[in-house]
Amino acid sequence: MSPGTNGAAAATSAGARAGAKLLFGDQPGLRARLQTLRPLICPVDDVLEWVPERATVFDIGCGAGLLPGLLALRRHQAAICGVDASPHAIAIARALADRVGTSTERPPLEFNVTTSTDEWPSGPFGVVMMVDVLHHIPPSAHRRFVSAALARVAPGGRFVYKDMARRPVLHAVANRLHDLVVAREWIHYVDPHVIGALANEAGLIPLHASHHRRWWYAHDLLVFERREPAHETT
Numbered sequence: 001m002s003p004g005t006n007g008a009a010a011a012t013s014a015g016a017r018a019g020a021k022l023l024f025g026d027q028p029g030l031r032a033r034l035q036t037l038r039p040l041i042c043p044v045d046d047v048l049e050w051v052p053e054r055a056t057v058f059d060i061g062c063g064a065g066l067l068p069g070l071l072a073l074r075r076h077q078a079a080i081c082g083v084d085a086s087p088h089a090i091a092i093a094r095a096l097a098d099r100v101g102t103s104t105e106r107p108p109l110e111f112n113v114t115t116s117t118d119e120w121p122s123g124p125f126g127v128v129m130m131v132d133v134l135h136h137i138p139p140s141a142h143r144r145f146v147s148a149a150l151a152r153v154a155p156g157g158r159f160v161y162k163d164m165a166r167r168p169v170l171h172a173v174a175n176r177l178h179d180l181v182v183a184r185e186w187i188h189y190v191d192p193h194v195i196g197a198l199a200n201e202a203g204l205i206p207l208h209a210s211h212h213r214r215w216w217y218a219h220d221l222l223v224f225e226r227r228e229p230a231h232e233t234t
C-alpha cells in the first residue's frame with residue numbers, strides 16, 4: 001500500500017533537510033544543531049509519509065522534537081504530543097514549540113519529560129510514532145514499552161515504528177559505535193518480527209515494511225494499522 005493513498009503529504013528528503021534547517025539552523029547548542037543533519041542519516045521523509053493529515057500524533061522518545069516540528073510545518077496535524085526521557089531534549093523541543101506555535105495555523109505542540117509508560121497520555125491517537133527509541137530500551141522492557149504504545153493507537157490509527165536494523169552486520173556495528181560515542185550506550189537491536197508479533201497481539205495489521213540505508217546506517221521502517229470496528233448492519 002502506498003502512503004499517499006490516505007492523503008498523507010509527502011515530505012521529500014530535501015524537504016526534511018530544509019525543514020530541519022528552518023527549525024534548528026539558528027539555534028544555540030550542539031544538540032539543536034545536530035537536528036539539521038539528522039535527515040541525512042535517518043529516513044525522516046519516509047517515516048513522515050505514513051502520518052496522515054489531520055491525525056493526532058503521539059511521538060514516543062521525541063528527542064529535541066525534530067519529527068513533531070516537521071509535522072507542524074506541514075500544518076496538517078490536529079495536535080502533536082511528544083515525550084522523552086531527556087530533560088535537555090525536552091527543553092529544546094519546548095523552545096521549538098514556542099517558536100513554531102505562535103501561528104494559529106500550526107497544530108498545538110506539547111512536550112513532556114518521562115521515562116515511565118504509566119505517565120504517557122492515554123490517547124488514543126491517530127498515529128503513535130516510535131523512531132530510533134527501542135534500541136535504547138533494555139530488552140526486558142521491550143514488550144511492555146511497545147505494548148503500551150500499541151494500546152494508544154485509535155481505531156483506524158497507525159503505529160509508525162522505525163529503528164536501526166541488525167543487518168547488514170557492518171552497518172549494525174557502525175551504528176553501535178555511533179551510540180557508544182554519542183549516547184555512551186550499548187544498544188539492543190530488535191528483530192522486526194518481534195514488533196510484528198506484538199502488533200498482531202494488540203490487534204493491529206501490517207501495512208508497510210521497508211529497509212533504508214543512509215551512509216553506514218541501516219534502518220527498518222514498519223507501519224501497522226488498527227482496523228476500524230466493523231459496523232453492525234440491522
Ligand SMILES: C[S@@+](CC[C@H](N)C(=O)[O-])C[C@H]1O[C@@H](n2cnc3c(N)ncnc32)[C@H](O)[C@@H]1O
Pocket residue numbers: 038060061062063064066067083084085086089114115116130131132133136137
Ligand atoms: C536517537 S533519539 C531519537 C529521537 C527522535 N525520535 C528522532 O527520531 O529524532 C532516541 C531518544 O529516545 C529517548 N529515550 C530513551 N529511553 C527512553 C524512555 N524510556 N522513554 C522515553 N524516551 C526515551 C532518548 O532520550 C532520545 O531522545
